[in-house]
Amino acid sequence: MKTKNYILVCIALMLSFSALSQQGKQKRADTLFNKFSFVKAAKVYRELIQNNYNKDYATRQLADCYAFLRDPRNASRFYKNVVKQKNVPIEYYYKYAQSLRGMKKYDDSQVWLQRFKDSGGVVNSNDFSKDVNFITSVFGAKQQYFLDRIRFNSKFSDFGAFERNGKVYFASTRDEGVSIKRLYGWNEQPFLDIYVADVGTKKNVDHTAKVKGDVNSIYHDGPVTITKNGHTMYFSRNNFTEDIEKKDKKGLTNMKIYRATLQDSIWTNIEDLSINSDDFSTQHAALNVDETKLYFSSDRPGGYGGSDIYVVDINIDGTLGEPQNIGNVVNTESSEGFPFINNEGVLFFSSDGHPGLGLYDIFGTIKDEDGGIVDVINLGVPVNSNKDDFSFTMNENGITGYFASNRKGGRGDDDIYAYHRKPVLHVEGVVTDAINTNPVPNSIIKLYDDKGNQIAYMKTDENGYYQINIDRNQDYKIVANQDKYIDDYREFTSKNIQTELTTITANLLLNPTPNVIKLAELNTIYFDFNQYNIRKDAALELDKIVSLMQNDYPDMVIRIESHTDSRGNLTYNDKLSIDRANSTYEYLISKGIAPERITEHQGFGERRLTNGCEDGEDCEEKDHQLNRRTQFIVVKME
Template identity: 80%
Template sequence: MKFKNHILVGVLLMVNVFVFAQYGKQKKADILFNKFSFVKAANEYRELIENNYNKDYATRRLADCYAYLRDPRNAARYYKKAVEQVNVPIEYYYSYAQALRGIKDYKNSRIWLERFKDSGGVINANDFEKDVNFITSVFNAKQQYFLDKVRFNSKFSDFGAFEQNGKIYFASSRDEGVSVKRLYGWNEQPFLDVYVADVGTKRNVDHTAKLKGDVNSIYHDGPVTITKDGNTMYFSRNNIDEHGLSKDKKGISNMKIYRATLRDSIWTDIEDLSINHSEYSTQHPALNKDDSKLYFSSDWPGGFGGSDIYVVDIKADGTLGVPTNLGNVVNTKKSEGFPFINNEGTLFFSSDGHPGLGLLDIFGTIQGENDEFVDVINLGIPINSNKDDFSFSMNPNGITGYFASNRTGGRGDDDIYAYHRVPTLQVEGIVSDAINTKPIANSIITLFNDKEEQIAYMVTDENGFYQINIDRNQDYKIVGSQIKYIDDYRTFTSKYLQTELTTITANLLLNPVQDVIKLAELNTIYFDYDKHNIRKDAALELDKIVSLMQNDYPDMVIRIESHTDSRGELSYNDKLSIDRANSTYEYLISKGINPSRITEHEGFGERRLTNGCEDGAKCEEKDHQLNRRTQFIVVKME
């Protein structure tokens, strides 16, 4: 009988392992989604749908993935399922309309745009008429980026901010505080140098913060990128030789990418790379996650426009392969530059050739199954403005970073801006039975604000899972309800959270409602002294329990607890109580009760006496009889 009980426990454990495994898979999918890794995220969401875990949420996210991957047919397919969901956010009406536009189903697109508008959504006047890029429309539906102050900008040009190991590297023409100033003829500003400062510095960064070593010359130097081990730097610099500036046939000194090595805290051993050419510019170096590829921009002949973005392999010995143009999804007839690769392999760059808000705008790329580029996305306001916006970088957390702009309101010419992304914040959890830890499907979840006003309402899925989008900087209370259980609630706050945090977990445990009338029918049975056989009076009570469980409450689950009086050795009484529990269990099973409906049958010996009849106490037989008993605990009531 114990073996059967162990099987039941094992099944419960397997159920819980499955639920939490799927919960982990969803968190992984969300992390990939928030870092632009839409192909991998889509694979995870599809598996969640196949496993029937939080299916509504996974369906909405999968639809978004296809939208970002410029696959309007599949996007429309899953958005159609999303808009059929109960309490679906109304922005999915808009997303569905845009996906339908992507497959040229303009009639139904108009219907869903109208539905979005009727539900309270705001529609621009030209949304019905312009054949806009539906991916950009979806992406820019809600502001994701917010600007933070940078206190070390100067009145000159500052850009190319790159953060690593608590330091920020950037290029600047702030060559002040020195006796000899060299001015760049084009804009009458000092030449660019590379500076380094502590992240978050609030002090003025002057010439004393110039990068130590041989990187800075008397001409333009920067911006830079550094390998993950911190030992190798790639940087832009004017084409110079032992005689000074080296110029092309038109009298222009083009840019080159050089490599430096860190030795004894000094950047030295400057190398001219094989990809450089004296007649064309090669600049804006960027490395991928494992430092195996170098991205850059160049105006080499044979490209698509003014300057294009290229990539070249970095071999194990440091030599470079043959550069490859990234193609016409990224590059246009105009100029592309300042590439940056985040930790998820997403390329960001600046361009004045893709549709934007002003001059140079910053774009992100979308890649397909085979890492091919399928589309670009304008990062929107406030990253982009009506002026030049460029030199975008993102820190490994995927949340913070920098870019530069010459927009109105800055301190100088080009200024560095810091940003942080605010991903959607959600509260999620699993509602479980407090007795057997099984998830409770179809539980009602109600979310209240700090004024006790209801702001959200939903029902858990078949795995007891719920997830609700919430605002930051708020206090909340969440309540779980089920008609057969006692409510449980949690209070939590979304105040003072790190921006990187996207999920608050609030699991709920519901205790079964215990019906006094039903419990009254589960009478305690008693045993003779030093016996564990079922007496006739006990059999009558057990038959009542069998009838109750088989006929009136076919889903009732119970637990058996057996006891002895205090007479005899402790160890003997422990065994005797177990025998009594087994006899009770076997009697019920013999009458047709399914073993799975008895979660446990345990003996507690003399440890739980109901009166004062302990060892040495003078008690009559009738008092000892009250301790020789088996009791029935209701675990689940249906």
């Protein structure tokens, strides 16, 4: 009996020690997790799951570890088990949906996003679930970016490539070839440093390519942006100055943006900027075109989500103004970062809150006429993938640049990708009225290819403007049509044009269609023999012409031609016809017709008879009457 009791006590003690051991292991895993040491934390959580200790909790934590490590395959594997748990927080439905999106399982992702919403969850206002056709539209869009090979990636993390004056600067954890390595607990890689290499280099870039000077510390440094003159650098770094690392109230070391100047090929005079704080992160510096504004990302209080993009004025003396959040067209409830401004002033950034193909995607912005950002656009494939895509930059030529991604097929963790772009080409123009040069709104625009096939159709806006995207290396014909106008067309080509060219202009001019019935009212008027005064019947006809010109065709221009019969000598008849033209002209002017609307009033004597009643011919008076006339010619409706 004693032996049995002894055995039971031993078993109880062993179970107690085992429980204490597992409890200590969970505490250690949680501590590692809270310190962002996700690689080590994941290992311990896996052990807890294998030992069936607090398995539901450990599975949730393990799935979150893989999510923070940007590993959607393993994250979705464990989130799949998490969402089956009883009373699981509904936020895991959303996390599972996001991990499925990272696996290109878009239909499944939609299912779990809907379940999250049905359970009372609030989906980001910019989430791609709002547009069920988003994925199709992105993959079906015409490709504008094409990838080029980069030879200086490593097996570690490389990103933030920025080109300036023939050099490419980038951030990397490739700290190989040094005797002492310090590892970042989040992903067990060395800390980031800033490197520089010649553009197009084919050589291995090792630790000897670190930028010279004081910008690289023992913690994270990079990415960077550099002014056009090459003298000033803005760069991200952990809150580490004068060999002192500062932490916030939670014990975390935040990021800051520092400024350095180039002196004798050395980056020095490190300056902690006024926009920084020990209590939140400020990073990812970018300059606008004239270098008067600094864009950056920050998780400072008052934003819309995890991190937002801000802008601050750079004063002439180098001091900074008050940061301004650029608004909720760009910023979402999730995270935005890595801003970049190209030479056209377009803001690019990365986000996991806007409709995307995976985790972080790269977006461009659309501005209105006043320069305000009104929308964002996903850059599509191949720039974006189902993984993280970020740190987009564009070179000054507007055609080439870089971005980073941890997509499948790379050499290391995050890799730098170069691209060249073929900008979208479009034909644009204005349709105007040929008479008064006013725009013709709602004109029908049809675009045809070189085989006569109609490939586009649209209407001009209220300003008579149209714009249609077209392919390069093609011949086209564009036709404008509108009621009461004669069609106009232009033939043009997009062959052999520069890559940088994005616009072909084809303005179209529409002549109003003559109104046959109305113009018939420009009747010929007649005169008595050897007279040039306006008869009553002629006055009635002239009044009709006045009404037509003032009311129906207020911009119409005419010409007056007057004639005589053949009786009398040639010189006399020439003068008589001029008198008839003058009297007709003066009558119209007296009724309010502007002189400039009558280009000419000429007399032709007996030179243009309408019948055979020439000198010596025996004609009746009614036949001679047909020659004593004034006619009206429409100048701009011929």
